[in-house]
Every structure is written in structure tokens, then in C-alpha cells.
Amino acid sequence: xxxxxxxxxxxxxxxxxxxxxxxxxxxxxxxxxxxxxxxxxxxxxxxxxxxxxxxxxxxxxxxxxxxxxxxxxxxxxxxxxxxxxxxxxxxxxxxxxxxxxxxxxxxxxxxxxxxxxxxxxxxxxxxxxxxxxxxxxxxxxxxxxxxxxxxxxxxxxxxxxxxxxxxxxxxxxxxxxxxxxxxxxxxxxxxxxxxxxxxxxxxxxxxxxxxxxxxxxxxxxxxxxxxxxxxxxxxxxxxxxxxxxxxxxxxxxxxxxxxxxxxxxxxxxxxxxxxxxxxxxxxxxxxxxxxxxxxxxxxxxxxxxxxxxxxxxxxxxxxxxxxxxxxxxxxxxxxxxxxxxxxxxxxxxxxxxxxxxxxxxxxxxxxxxxxxxxxxxxxxxxxxxxxxxxxxxxxxxxxxxxxxxxxxxxxxxxxxxxxxxxxxxxxxxxxxxxxxxxxxxxxxxxxxxx
Amino acid sequence: xxxxxxxxxxxxxxxxxxxxxxxxxxxxxxxxxxxxxxxxxxxxxxxxxxxxxxxxxxxxxxxxxxxxxxxxxxxxxxxxxxxxxxxxxxxxxxxxxxxxxxxxxxxxxxxxxxxxxxxxxxxxxxxxxxxxxxxxxxxxxxxxxxxxxxxxxxxxxxxxxxxxxxxxxxxxxxxxxxxxxxxxxxxxxxxxxxxxxxxxxxxxxxxxxxxxxxxxxxxxxxxxxxxxxxxxxxxxxxxxxxxxxxxxxxxxxxxxxxxxxxxxxxxxxxxxxxxxxxxxxxxxxxxxxxxxxxxxxxxxxxxxxxxxxxxxxxxxxxxxxxxxxxxxxxxxxxxxxxxxxxxxxxxxxxxxxxxxxxxxxxxxxxxxxxxxxxxxxxxxxxxxxxxxxxxxxxxxxxxxxxxxxxxxxxxxxxxxxxxxxxxxxxxxxxxxxxxxxxxxxxxxxxxxxxxxxxxxxxxxxxxxx
Numbered sequence: 001x002x003x004x005x006x007x008x009x010x011x012x013x014x015x016x017x018x019x020x021x022x023x024x025x026x027x028x029x030x031x032x033x034x035x036x037x038x039x040x041x042x043x044x045x046x047x048x049x050x051x052x053x054x055x056x057x058x059x060x061x062x063x064x065x066x067x068x069x070x071x072x073x074x075x076x077x078x079x080x081x082x083x084x085x086x087x088x089x090x091x092x093x094x095x096x097x098x099x100x101x102x103x104x105x106x107x108x109x110x111x112x113x114x115x116x117x118x119x120x121x122x123x124x125x126x127x128x129x130x131x132x133x134x135x136x137x138x139x140x141x142x143x144x145x146x147x148x149x150x151x152x153x154x155x156x157x158x159x160x161x162x163x164x165x166x167x168x169x170x171x172x173x174x175x176x177x178x179x180x181x182x183x184x185x186x187x188x189x190x191x192x193x194x195x196x197x198x199x200x201x202x203x204x205x206x207x208x209x210x211x212x213x214x215x216x217x218x219x220x221x222x223x224x225x226x227x228x229x230x231x232x233x234x235x236x237x238x239x240x241x242x243x244x245x246x247x248x249x250x251x252x253x254x255x256x257x258x259x260x261x262x263x264x265x266x267x268x269x270x271x272x273x274x275x276x277x278x279x280x281x282x283x284x285x286x287x288x289x290x291x292x293x294x295x296x297x298x299x300x301x302x303x304x305x306x307x308x309x310x311x312x313x314x315x316x317x318x319x320x321x322x323x324x325x326x327x328x329x330x331x332x333x334x335x336x337x338x339x340x341x342x343x344x345x346x347x348x349x350x351x352x353x354x355x356x357x358x359x360x361x362x363x364x365x366x367x368x369x370x371x372x373x374x375x376x377x378x379x380x381x382x383x384x385x386x387x388x389x390x391x392x393x394x395x396x397x398x399x400x401x402x403x404x405x406x407x408x409x410x411x412x413x414x415x416x417x418x419x420x421x422x423x424x425x426x427x428x429x430x431x432x433x434x435x436x437x438x439x440x441x442x443x444x445x446x447x448x449x450x
Numbered sequence: 451x452x453x454x455x456x457x458x459x460x461x462x463x464x465x466x467x468x469x470x471x472x473x474x475x476x477x478x479x480x481x482x483x484x485x486x487x488x489x490x491x492x493x494x495x496x497x498x499x500x501x502x503x504x505x506x507x508x509x510x511x512x513x514x515x516x517x518x519x520x521x522x523x524x525x526x527x528x529x530x531x532x533x534x535x536x537x538x539x540x541x542x543x544x545x546x547x548x549x550x551x552x553x554x555x556x557x558x559x560x561x562x563x564x565x566x567x568x569x570x571x572x573x574x575x576x577x578x579x580x581x582x583x584x585x586x587x588x589x590x591x592x593x594x595x596x597x598x599x600x601x602x603x604x605x606x607x608x609x610x611x612x613x614x615x616x617x618x619x620x621x622x623x624x625x626x627x628x629x630x631x632x633x634x635x636x637x638x639x640x641x642x643x644x645x646x647x648x649x650x651x652x653x654x655x656x657x658x659x660x661x662x663x664x665x666x667x668x669x670x671x672x673x674x675x676x677x678x679x680x681x682x683x684x685x686x687x688x689x690x691x692x693x694x695x696x697x698x699x700x701x702x703x704x705x706x707x708x709x710x711x712x713x714x715x716x717x718x719x720x721x722x723x724x725x726x727x728x729x730x731x732x733x734x735x736x737x738x739x740x741x742x743x744x745x746x747x748x749x750x751x752x753x754x755x756x757x758x759x760x761x762x763x764x765x766x767x768x769x770x771x772x773x774x775x776x777x778x779x780x781x782x783x784x785x786x787x788x789x790x791x792x793x794x795x796x797x798x799x800x801x802x803x804x805x806x807x808x809x810x811x812x813x814x815x816x817x818x819x820x821x822x823x824x825x826x827x828x829x830x831x832x833x834x835x836x837x838x839x840x841x842x843x844x845x846x847x848x849x850x851x852x853x854x855x856x857x858x859x860x861x862x863x864x865x866x867x868x869x870x871x872x873x874x875x876x877x878x879x880x881x882x883x884x885x886x887x888x889x890x891x892x893x894x895x896x897x898x899x900x901x902x903x904x905x906x907x908x909x910x911x912x913x914x915x
Contacts (some may be wrong), residue, residue, distance in 0.1 A: 027585055083631050084590045108513070110502075115586045116646065119673055167512035173643050196643065200518035202491075203590035205480045208516070214542065268520035273494035280496070284470040284882070287463055291609075293616040299548040299563040299853050301750050308704050308719075309750045310527040341547070347616060355550060356560045404467075404611075406474035414602065 018185040029131055032190070035140040037128045040100035043126065044148035045137060046207050047093035051080035076142070090144060092206045097137050101126045122197055124149070124170055127178045127190045141193050145172045163229075163260075164214055166267055170195035171204070200268030208264035211236065220356055221245050229258055236260050281405060288399040291412075292346025300340035300354045333388065335372040339397060346401060353385060354396070365393055381412070456661050461526070461579065463612035464623065468524065468562045468581055471608060471625060475499070477520060477587075482667055491520075491597060495515055498523030498584060519645075520587045520596065528580030528883040533574035545617060548621050548752070553906050566752035566915075567664050574620045574659035581625075585648040593632075593648050600650075601627070610654065620657035628653050666752075666915075685806040686762075705908040706747060708761070709734060712888060712903070714778065717747050717760060720908065728904035729897065731829070736784075743782040745873045752915040759912040761787065770792070771902045775826055775913075795890065795901055799871060800825065802859060807849050808832035813862075814845030824862040825870070827882070827891070827898065831855045857898055 018024055052070050065081040066071075080087045103126040118136035128149065133141060152168035174194040181190025200208055218230035218237065228239040232249050247254045258317040265271055302310040336354040339347065353359045359374040360366055366375060369388040374396070377384050382400055402411035408419045423431035436442070460877035472495050479491035509515035527754040551564035574653070613621040631649040658899040705720040711733055718724070718740050726734035748754045756776035763771045772793045778784035802825040808816065809830045813820040833853035840851030846866020854860055859871035859882070871880070871893075878895030892901035 027516040033891055052481070081591065086589045086591060088591055113585075115498075115519070115523060115647075122657045148746045152514070154510075154512040154514040157514070158507060162510075166510070166512050168514045189580075197513075198516055199588065199645075202517040202592065203588055264516075264518070267514060267516045268518040269508055269515065270494065270521075273518060273521060274492065276508075277469070280466055280469045281473055284466040288611050288614045289468060291611065292614065294614045295616050297549055297559055297564075298616065299550045301548065301563070309746045342610075342616060343617070347620075356559055357561055379750050385820065404470060407469075416601075418602075418671065421836055 006034065007365070016184040016186075021187060022185070025183065025185045025187050028148040028185065029189050032181075033129045033132055034275070036100045036102060036132070040102045041149075041151055042098050043128075044150065045099055045141065046146035046148070047097060048076055048142065048144040049093050049094075050074045050076045050318070051087045052079045052089040053090050056118075058324060076139075076144075087144070088202055090206060092146065092204075096148075099128055099133060101128045101137050108221050110306045116339075123190060124174075124195045126195060127192045129190055130177075130181070130191045133191055139302075140191060141172055143172050143174060144203075145193075146198060146204060147172065147193075147195055164212065167202075168200035169207070171198045200264050200270060203262075208268065209259040209262045211317045212263045212266040213260040218249055220248075227288065229260065285405065288404060289294050291404055292401040293344065295339070295342035295347045296352045296356065298342050300336040300338075300342065302336045302355075335374065337387065337389070337394070350434055359385070458659075459671050460620070460658055461529070461656070462613065463577060463652060464610065465497070465524075465526070465581075466612045467612055468625060468652070468654070469497075470582060471610060472522060472524070472600065475596055475599050477592045480822065492664075493520045493522055494518075495522040495524065496675040496855075498525040498582075503517040504682075520585070520592050522583060522585050522596075524581055524583040526579065527582040527651070528578070530578050532576040532578040533866075535655060537573055537576075539573050539575075543571045543573075543619070545571070545618065551753075563749050563753055565664060565666070569617055570665065571617075572617060572660050572662075574657035576660055577656050579654040579656050580628075580796060581652045581654065581883070583650040583652065585650070586645055587648070588646075590646075593646070597630075597648065600631075616661070620659045623654050623656050625746060626653050627651075664770045682690075706742070707905060708763075708911050709737070709905045710787060710903045711724045711736065711761065713789070715744050715775065716783055716786045717744055718787075724905050726904075729899045730899065731827075731884075731889070731898055733889055733900075733903070734905075741783065744777055744785050745782055748913065748915070751913060754915060761785065762914065763902060764912075765795075765902060765909040769795075795881045795892070797890065798880045798882055799859065801883045801885050802827045803884075804886045805829060805884055808841070808844060809853070812841070815843055820862045820867070822863055827857070827859050827871075827884070828854055829856055 014022075021029075051071065053074055067446055068081055069078075071078045078087075079085060080089060103124045106122075108122040124147075124273065130140075130448065147170045149168045149170060154166040157166050172193045172195050176192055177188040178190035178192030181188050181192065183189055198204060198207075213229055213231075213236065216228070218232040223245055224239045226239050226241050226243075226245040228243070230237055230239075230249075236258040237249055237255040240254055240256055243254040249255050272428065294350075304310050313344045335357050339354060340356075353374045357374060359376050361376040361378055363377065363379040364371075364385070365377075365388075369375070369389040371388060373388045375386045375388070375393065379388060381397070382398045384398050385396040387396050388394075402415075403409035406415070408415075408421075410419065417435070420435040422434035424434050425431050466704040474492060476490040478488040480489050480891060481487065481488045499906035509517070518626075546568050548566040548729070549564040551562045552558075553560055554778050578636045585593065585596055587596065592735070604625065607624040607626035610623050610625050611621050612618075614624070615621060620812065627650060629651045631651075634647040634649065635644055707718050707720065707722070708723050709716050709718060714736075716737060718737055719742055722737050722740050722742075724734045724737060726732050745754075748759075754775070757774050759775050760772055761775050763773075765771060770793060772788060773787045773789035775785045775787055778786050802850075805827045807829045808826075809832060811817050814823075817826075818824070831854060832844055833851050835853050837851075840853065844867055846852070847864070848866075850866045852867040852869075854867075854869050855873055857873035858869050861870045862868075869884075873893075876891055877891060880893035881890055881901055882893075883890045890901040890905055891898045
């Protein structure tokens with residue numbers, strides 16, 4: 001009987017699933033989009049465009065590396081380093097995309113590791129309307145895209161002199177469909193990204209090297225109070241004094257070019273870390289300005305050949321010096337014949353003569369020397385201090401103390417290999433650098449680089 | 451009562467120098483603006499165990515602050531007593547140093563001698579300091595760039611100095627690379643994306659030292675050649691001054707001697723000859739053929755402070771005659787000796803007018819006319835009780851002759867000469883001053899000698915600067 005009233009042939013089978021994006025899907029999608037418009041917040045997206053074109057410096061200098069291809073065009077499909085599988089020098093779209101998104105706010109704990117403040121649990125899971133994302137962004141959000149979350153902007157950093165509020169950046173780590181974004185049609189409407197706080201790193205340099213300043217395009221008709229910063233083309237200017245309208249931007253009485261700090265300078269910790277490092281280096285340099293030991297403060301009693309004390313106080317190195325112990329030694333008594341008790345490991349080698357007596361620097365011994373005279377031969381490497389004893393020039397010391405900071409002033413053996421800017425002339429390739437990597441040793445290079 | 455506080459930042463200084471070792475390294479960081487050249491970025495280094503307060507300040511107290519990478523941090527991971535390096539804990543090292551004079555105004559050292567010190571250093575305590583260096587990089591390429599540059603430093607170690615002070619025997623150490631941990635991540639990475647940290651572990655064998663003792667170096671020291679007395683007793687030998695004077699050999703450096711002539715001291719080399727020995731009652735003359743100058747001698751030990759520095763002359767009985775000294779402005783071979791009268795032996799006899807030879811001089815014959823109270827010390831005898839014709843020059847009233855022996859002291863009173871000091875009967879220990887020369891004489895019991903003026907060989911005089 002029942003079958004008489006049920007038309008099994010005309011009534012479709014009940015199913016909300018739709019394999020295609022039908023009107024149900026579109027109705028739901030529009031509704032969801034509207035919900036994101038109504039209830040979501042604007043998020044500013046810095047779009048990852050791909051690794052920089054032209055490869056790295058090593059590729060540009062002719063040292064081609066198949067694992068670090070030279071790309072002609074920007075593309076997110078490219079991978080910069082095919083060995084390490086890294087995109088280190090990322091390029092971000094200078095345009096910023098605005099999209100509505102939703103995330104759950106949460107409490108975070110500050111994790112002060114030795115590298116700085118990291119926020120435990122400060123991982124945002126943000127959902128975006130999928131189709132709006134495609135329409136606005138042109139593709140799905142992916143790992144490497146950077147999100148600026150405007151409602152987390154910090155208007156009150158500790159340093160109140162900072163020129164603007166500090167925006168909060170996140171970088172997307174993972175992205176996928178959101179489980180809560182599937183409608184009854186079983187079709188997804190939401191895109192969920194996992195984002196963690198951005199670090200001031202090489203990868204995001206094209207974002208963080210942007211000027212940290214409010215963009216204010218110069219208008220000749222405006223009045224600008226002193227200190228105002230405007231940009232004119234790619235150049236920033238700062239008003240030196242109150243500037244009335246109709247003052248040309250090139251009038252240096254009113255305007256001076258201004259180099260604004262970058263986002264990295266202000267929001268990153270590198271500048272402060274470097275300042276801290278510099279302070280440590282300054283103090284380290286104060287405590288040990290040169291390797292070895294400073295013996296300049298010590299006095300060495302001049303002695304005669306038999307070890308008896310000679311007269312030094314008040315004596316001067318003059319040709320007619322006759323003040324001696326017994327009148328027979330000439331200038332022998334006026335200067336120490338050696339480093340005396342200060343002689344030791346890396347001592348007395350700072351180009352200062354014993355007792356700070358006068359020294360003649362030069363590349364040859366002077367004619368007609370007086371006994372006791374010191375000469376510093378600059379053509380010796382390391383420089384060598386000699387003393388004239390009436391018959392010959394006796395070696396006193398070599399200059400072996402050196403600056404200990406890593407850098408060109410460091411004269412250690414290792415530094416002479418690392419901090420080497422010398423060139424070697426060749427008959428066919430002109431001057432080539434003396435410093436060369438062993439692996440590239442003496443290979444001809446396109447730019448005569450070595 | 452608490453122990454006196456001392457803190458010399460010994461570990462801190464090593465941390466400073468360790469920071470220096472790993473500082474100033476660079477990595478490639480994109481490209482220079484408008485250039486194909488790689489931009490280079492210096493990697494900062496700082497201490498890793500920052501307080502939350504300091505770290506918050508670094509990061510502007512803002513969650514918007516972005517930690518910058520690459521970054522290296524280090525921290526002390528261990529500090530252990532290093533027993534294999536232990537040495538004699540009670541050992542005290544002494545170093546004698548002289549400083550150049552420091553010009554406070556110009557803030558420079560001059561070419562002349564300043565203070566001289568003896569530095570005593572107690573054996574420092576050996577420790578092994580462990581330092582961990584964490585290297586945070588945002589990619590593997592940065593890490594390889596950094597490590598390639600840094601690891602060539604340690605083969606297997608690098609010298610490090612905490613100070614450049616010549617006297618600081620604890621300043622030199624080494625930084626030895628113990629281990630390298632490539633990454634802190636687990637591979638494969640999984641769902642999390644932790645920061646990537648390479649870790650280098652270092653050890654530094656350091657010394658921690660107590661403060662040193664600084665003492666003034668200013669006394670001409672005696673070198674004691676024999677350490678034990680005849681009984682092999684060290685303690686008695688050191689404390690018993692008689693032994694010092696008896697069995698010990700006292701040496702003044704270079705064996706210089708001094709001669710006191712009036713208020714002048716001349717320093718002489720050992721072989722120099724003084725024309726009058728101490729047994730002579732005549733003051734010696736200056737040794738003209740010696741050019742040994744006091745500044746050369748004094749500079750061996752320090753700086754002379756005129757009127758304050760002293761010279762001490764040791765007497766045969768162990769006492770010292772002390773006087774302050776100042777350089778003779780007219781001749782630097784001499785030191786003006788201002789003797790402390792309290793240290794000079796007191797006269798036991800009334801002063802004499804002169805030392806005379808009664809056989810060659812007499813009143814009104816080379817000497818003044820005899821007057822009441824006149825006193826002479828005789829170097830030769832005169833008169834004889836058996837002689838009927840005694841020298842008339844010494845005859846007094848009523849033809850009373852003077853019969854005296856050498857070394858006697860005679861005095862004129864009641865119109866004739868009396869013997870007031872009979873050398874034959876007087877014991878030793880008498881002192882008398884010659885008014886004419888200012889010399890004081892000492893009666894040994896057998897002869898008169900100069901009491902404290904004269905020659906002092908090496909070891910019997912000293913300088914206190």
C-alpha cells in the first residue's frame with residue numbers, strides 16, 4: 001500500500017554532497033564570505049614572489065653552481081638552493097594585499113631564550129575565505145607569505161621616541177583547508193594557515209629593509225613643522241625648521257635629505273645586539289689592546305758590559321754625551337742594552353724602546369750613529385728595533401704584539417691569510433688577488449677575480 | 451669581622467676576551483642595494499643568559515619586536531677545579547720591578563726611574579671554565595659560512611689573554627674547542643619549526659688568583675751565603691744576628707764601598723784605594739780618580755728622596771749610624787750625609803783641640819800658645835823621667851816637664867801640661883771628638899781609630915730609599 005503513494009521513480013535520492021560547485025555551494029560560499037566580512041578583521045599580506053633573480057653573488061661572479069641556479073624571472077616555483085633546499089633571498093611583492101581573516105586570540109607566555117623573546121603558543125591559526133583569497137591574492141596563501149596583524153600593533157613600545165607604532169608580523173608556516181570550512185556540500189570554503197611570529201632574518205629582508213616611517217608625500221602647498229619627514233620620489237626629506245608652503249624641497253635651509261631607519265633597525269634587535277657586542281669589544285680592547293704584555297711602564301736600569309749600573313737619569317742621546325760611570329764608555333751608559341727583566345713571551349715588542357728613549361724609525365741605519373742610539377727598521381717584517389753599541393747594530397726586539405680583534409689590524413699568522421688584500425701581477429691577466437680559496441686556486445675567472 | 455672584600459673580575463675578563471675571539475665574523479646577507487655584490491652582515495655576539503628585565507628592554511617591551519638572526523650567544527656552562535694542573539699551593543713568587551716615572555699632567559711615562567716594587571704572588575688555583583657558544587642562523591648556508599670562518603681558529607685551541615699586565619701570571623690561557631653540535635633540530639623536522647642552533651663547546655684552563663702583595667723595593671739587600679749554622683739549625687741561623695756577623699758572608703751588589711768624609715759620602719768600586727785607612731786619625735782625601743756617580747748606584751734600587759732617603763753605616767758593635775742623604779749639587783760623586791746625632795756614639799771624653807806630634811810641634815811652634823784648658827791627642831811620646839833635659843817646648847811652670855806616651859791626651863792647666871788620658875791604663879770604649887777636624891775617635895784599648903767616619907766595605911752599609 002505504501003508504495004502506491006510514494007513515487008520512487010521521480011523523487012531524487014537525499015544527498016547534500018555536491019561534486020561540483022553548484023548554487024548551494026555558491027549560496028553557502030557567499031554567506032560565509034559575508035560572515036568573514038562582517039566578523040573578521042583585515043589582515044595585510046606580504047606576498048612571497050620567489051627567490052631573487054640573478055642568483056647569488058657567487059653565480060654572478062662567474063663561479064656558477066648548478067645547485068644554485070640563476071633564474072631570469074621571479075616565480076614562487078623557483079628554489080634558490082637545490083642542495084640545501086632553501087630560499088634565502090626572498091622577494092616580496094611591494095604591494096600589500098588586504099584580506100579578512102579570523103583567528104582565535106590566546107594568552108601567550110614569554111620565552112626568553114638566549115636569543116631573545118619568543119612567544120610560546122604565539123602561533124596563530126588564521127582562516128580566510130578561500131575564494132576571496134584567490135580573487136584578492138591570486139593564489140593560495142603558502143608557507144613564506146608574511147601577514148601583518150593590525151589589531152596587534154603596539155602603540156606603546158618602551159622607547160617612546162620611535163616614530164611610529166610597531167606592527168606585528170607573522171610568517172606562514174603551513175597552510176591547508178580548514179576543517180571547519182567544509183559546508184554541507186562537503187566542499188571547502190576556508191583556508192587555514194599556521195603562522196608564527198616573524199624574525200628579523202635574511203629571508204624577510206625585502207620586507208624588513210623598508211623604511212620605518214609614515215609615508216607622507218611632499219606637497220608644495222603644505223606647511224610642515226620642524227622635524228616633519230616627507231618623501232619625494234624615492235628620497236626622504238626632513239624639515240629642519242618650520243617650513244611654510246611654497247618652499248622648494250631642494251632648499252637646504254628648510255629641507256635636508258633624511259635616511260629613515262628600516263623596519264629591521266627599529267623592530268629587530270640587531271642594532272642593539274651589535275651595540276652590546278661593540279661595548280664588549282671596546283672593554284676587551286681596553287684590557288688587552290695588543291697581544292702579549294705591556295712592559296712600557298717598567299724601567300730598565302742601563303748597565304755596563306760587566307753588569308754594573310750605568311747612568312741613565314737625565315742622560316740624553318747626544319753625540320757629545322760624556323756622562324758615564326767611569327768616563328770610558330761613551331754613550332754606553334745612556335740606554336739599556338736589552339729588555340732586561342721584562343724580556344719574555346710577547347713582551348717589549350710594541351715599537352717602544354726600553355725606558356721610552358728616543359728612537360729613529362727608518363728603512364736604513366743612520367750614518368754616524370752615537371753609542372746607545374736606537375733605530376726601528378720598518379723594512380723588517382715584523383719591524384725590528386736595533387741599538388748601536390759602538391761597533392754594530394744589535395737586535396733588541398721584534399714587533400710581534402698585535403691587535404687581537406678579528407680584522408685587518410690583526411697581524412697574526414692566520415689573519416695574514418684571511419685579511420689579505422694584496423694583489424699579484426700577472427703577464428696575461430693583470431693583477432689577481434693574493435688571497436684565493438684553495439678550491440679555486442689559480443683558476444682563470446671571467447672578471448679577473450682570481 | 452668579615453674578610454676583606456676582593457674581586458678582580460677574573461672570570462669576567464675571560465668572558466670579554468672570549469667574546470672578542472668570536473666577534474667580527476660576517477655572513478652574506480642578500481645583495482647590496484643596486485648592486486650585484488653580496489651584502490655582508492656582521493654577526494653580533496652577546497651573553498646568552500640575559501636577565502628577563504634586560505632582555506625585555508632589548509626588545510622594547512613589545513611583542514612586536516623581532517629577534518634578529520644570525521646571532522651568537524655564549525654562556526658559562528661549567529666551572530670545575532682542575533686538579534691535574536694543581537701546583538704547590540703555598541708557593542709565593544716574587545718579582546722585582548721598577549716603574550718609569552709617570553707624569554700625571556701629561557699622562558705619559560717619562561724616561562726616568564720611578565718607584566721600585568717587590569711583588570709577591572700566591573700560587574693561583576686552577577680551574578677549567580666551560581663555555582657554550584650557540585649560533586642561531588635562519589638557514590644552513592649562513593651556518594656553513596660562519597662555521598667555516600670560525601673553525602679555522604681552533605686547531606685545536608687558541609690563545610687568550612685576560613690582561614696585558616706583565617706581572618699577571620694568570621692572564622694567559624687557551625680556548626680549546628671540545629665539540630661541535632651541528633643543529634639543535636631533530637631530523638626530520640616534523641610539524642614544528644624550531645629555530646636552528648649550532649652549538650660549539652669550549653673549555654678554558656684558567657687560574658683564579660688571590661690579590662698580590664706589593665712591597666716597596668728600597669733596601670740594599672745582603673746576600674746571605676750560608677743558610678745554616680754550624681749545628682745545622684736554620685731558625686737560629688736566621689734569627690741570630692751574631693751568626694750573621696760572624697759566619698755569614700754579606701755582599702753588597704757590585705761590592706761597592708762607601709767612604710764617609712766629613713759630611714760627604716763617596717761611593718767607590720771595590721778596588722778603589724782610599725789614602726787613609728780607618729786606623730788613621732787623619733781624614734781621607736776624596737778619591738779623585740773615581741767617577742762612580744751616586745745616581746747610577748741609587749737607580750738600581752729606586753728613586754732617591756733627598757732629605758728622606760737614608761744611608762745606614764754598620765758599626766763593629768752591630769749598631770748603625772744613620773743619616774739622611776741628598777745628592778751633592780756640585781758633584782754627583784758625593785752624597786751629603788746629614789747624620790742623626792742620636793745614632794752617633796756619645797763622647798766619653800772632653801773634646802780635644804787637635805791631634806799632634808809633640809816631637810815636631812809645640813805651643814808657639816806650630817801650635818797656639820798654651821792656654822788654660824787646651825787639649826791635645828799625641829801621636830808620639832815626649833819627655834822622659836830619666837832625661838835631665840826634657841823638651842823645653844812642653845815644660846810648664848817651675849820647669850815641670852811633660853812626660854807622655856803616644857795616644858795620651860794632655861791638657862794645659864795650672865800653667866803646665868797634665869796627662870788626662872793615660873793610654874797605658876785606660877780600657878777600650880772611649881770616644882773623643884777632634885774640634886779641628888770634626889772627627890770622632892774611638893779608643894780600642896790599644897790605639898785610636900776613627901769612630902764612624904771612614905771606609906765601609908760592601909755589606910756594611912745600606913740604603914733606605
